[in-house]
Amino acid sequence: MYVLTKPARLSVDRVSVHTGLHPDMVRRFAALGLIECAVDDSGRLWFPPGTVARIARIQRLRGGLSLNYNAVGLVLDLLDRIRVLEAQVRGSEPS
Structure with a gap:
């Protein structure tokens, strides 16, 4: 059986398999706010498809910059802001 579409959400185990991280580390990243997740009624964590990336x-x-997780979170926030600003600039440029 082949999956033709990306799933709308990923379980902790699925993220763990795709990233090579232990499920506890995936949960830790979520607790630190490094990755987004939703919690269902039974308390299970679910992640958007972009979590693996x-x-x-x-x-x-x-690994490359030897940053601690707090610094990684800051860098990720800054990179996200830069991406939004670049999109805004591209959208305001004349065609």
């Missing part, structure tokens, strides 16, 4: 970015920042 975000964790890859976290791992590159942590």
Whole structure:
């Protein structure tokens, strides 16, 4: 069976498999606010599909720049702001 669409959300176990992180580390990233998640009525965590790419970015920042997780969070916030600003500039440029 082949999956033709991306799932709307990923479980902790699925994120763990795709990133190579232990499920407890995935939960820790969520607790630190490094990745977004939603909690269902039974208390299970669910992650958006972009979580795997975000964790890859976290791992590159942590490994490549030797940043602690607080600094990684700050850098991620700044990169997100830059992306938004760049999109705004592109949208305001004349065609």
